[in-house]
């Protein structure tokens with residue numbers, strides 16, 4: 289493959305994983321990130337299945353284990369904070385995984401493992417693209433112009449370069465939910481167990497311990513698709529405060545924390561379905577191309593598997609067109625599987641009425657019953673069952689076989 293000078297846009301999980309593998313295969317890689325520094329916010333994510341296999345091959349598994357969030361399992365509580373059911377980490381029904389890490393810690397580990405070999409540029413983004421015979425000319429918001437052989441977009445769900453590079457835009461499948469993540473001070477009611485509380489009016493609270501002595505909160509609730517779009521951070525805070533005030537559980541504590549939060553992340557929960565993942569010399573990976581949403585619990589798997597396969601195909605194919613085609617053919621079936629959500633989401637797990645809530649809590653309290661296992665599948669327990677869902681070829685071996 290002759291096209292060696294590559295620009296990746298987005299430095300979160302997909303971008304640096306892709307950079308790692310491309311660098312290992314001899315490519316010359318630059319990453320541009322719109323934020324002025326790494327964005328280290330977010331809750332626990334799990335490294336399992338393909339992501340775990342890739343992390344082992346990258347030699348970062350030990351570092352991930354060292355940053356374990358120390359969560360012991362999951363507790364379901366009522367809005368009066370009364371225990372309904374408990375699923376320890378070892379239980380097949382718990383959403384707590386073996387390699388549980390804060391999203392920000394994983395981003396930092398991926399950055400640290402690439403910084404020596406990859407050129408990182410922060411606080412800049414792409415404003416224009418022009419393909420020419422031997423490459424793609426990129427204009428940045430800083431006014432700089434540089435030509436690359438290929439551009440790989442890893443900008444997440446709201447990618448702006450996708451709009452510039454692709455004629456056909458993705459469709460967004462809104463799941464009827466908005467979610468907010470924020471770091472809050474640890475309170476006496478917090479422990480090494482996560483607490484899940486279904487409150488009324490379709491609100492779900494999840495408080496999880498982290499490895500820094502604070503607590504990671506998520507607030508997810510049902511809403512209309514465009515109810516809260518285009519808001520400033522202050523407006524987002526006001527909306528959240530209004531929505532959760534007086535809803536029980538620890539809503540008043542969260543109201544206070546929201547008002548002083550410095551890392552609030554608030555967005556719609558939508559899946560991204562892109563008709564094409566490449567156009568000319570540009571390809572997309574991760575949430576920008578195929579976000580499955582946090583509900584599916586596959587964001588890290590998809591981002592890391594997509595990065596591994598795209599890098600491997602670029603390494604072993606004769607040209608980038610063939611590489612992009614192979615990457616899409618290998619990843620599409622896996623993405624379809626990951627994006628398939630059980631029927632009933634969000635209505636069953638985000639009940640609006642007191643009765644719906646009582647039924648849900650009663651079902652969860654009958655630990656081990658069939659309906660409980662079914663409900664727990666929504667909360668992530670099913671993720672433990674599936675170890676490998678996509679084949680990860682040994683590209684170095686493939687390359688050797690082709691050259692011999």
Ligand SMILES: Cc1cc2nc3c(=O)[nH]c(=O)nc-3n(C[C@H](O)[C@H](O)[C@H](O)COP(=O)(O)OP(=O)(O)OC[C@H]3O[C@@H](n4cnc5c(N)ncnc54)[C@H](O)[C@@H]3O)c2cc1C
Nearest residue numbers: 298300301302321322330331413443444574575582587591
């Ligand atoms: C701040 C933050 C917090 C998150 N918290 C959680 C969480 O708690 N739980 C969960 O399941 N998922 C969370 N996610 C999403 C999760 O990271 C992804 O679902 C998944 O890991 C796929 O990663 P990705 O690299 O494809 O995209 P993302 O993780 O979304 O990263 C995209 C990166 O591209 C950058 N970017 C965006 N636009 C541009 C541009 N035009 N030019 C250059 N760079 C750009 C962004 O700043 C970001 O660093 C969070 C994402 C972010 C950005």
